[in-house]
Amino acid sequence: NKAAGDRHEKLLETPSMYQTVRLVGETVKEVIAQSSPAGDQADSYFNASFILGGQIKGSQPRLFMIYPEGNFIESTDDTPFFQIGETKYGKPIIIRAYDRTMSLAETAKLLLVSFDSTLKSNLSVGLPLDLLFLELDAFKVGLKKRIGHDDQYYRTISDGWSNALKAAFASLPDFPG
Known part of the structure; x- marks a missing residue:
């Protein structure tokens, strides 16, 4: 439809990531309001959260999490990553192991360990996993991989993580009880 086409053109013309995330947030809120008999409540029939990141030439890359209500938060040094979906199994791994000095390869490995823990813990989550890397100031997709x-x-990674956990557990002292 024409409105969707207009919105697409506006999205490609936003001068900042902040304005981009505002446009996407407003769109999410609008779609939820139109799709739900209850209006724009977060627990409505239609519900969606998004992670939006990118870089506009001449500015720094930015990362946002957009909630179903259309509001959003930005990644900071205190919150360097976001997760949506099933987070309770993989997030503790990222929290314990993440270091901002990690290379891209180390970060990808950590993410796969996190995903693997979620996959092993929740039968409703499964492969494939899609990875996409955008390098600073490249303005094009770097690596794109489906796992x-x-x-x-x-x-x-999956087998190595399982074996490493078993070895770490075995190396801990038994409960003195």
């Missing part, structure tokens, strides 16, 4: 059941690197 399925047959991905050898993922299998190595």
Whole structure:
């Protein structure tokens, strides 16, 4: 429809990531209000959260989490990452192991360990996983990868993490009780 086309053009013309995230947030709120007989409540029939990140030439990259109500928060040094969906299994791994000096390869490895923990803990979450990397000031997609059941690197990470957890557990002292 024409309104959706107009909104698409506006999205591509926003001069800042802040204005981009505002436009997406307003759109989410509008769609939820139109899709729900109860109006724009977060627990309505239609519900969506988004993570929006990117860089506009001449400015720093920014990362936002957009809530179903259309409001949003920005990533900071205190909140360097966001997760949506099932977070209770993988998030503790990221919190304990993340270091802002990690390389991109180390960060990807950590994310796969986090995803693997969620996959092992919740049957409603499954492969494939899609990874997309955007390098600073490149303004194009770097690595784009879909990880399925047959991905050898993922299998190595999954098996290695399981074995490392078992070894770490075995190395801890028994309860003195």
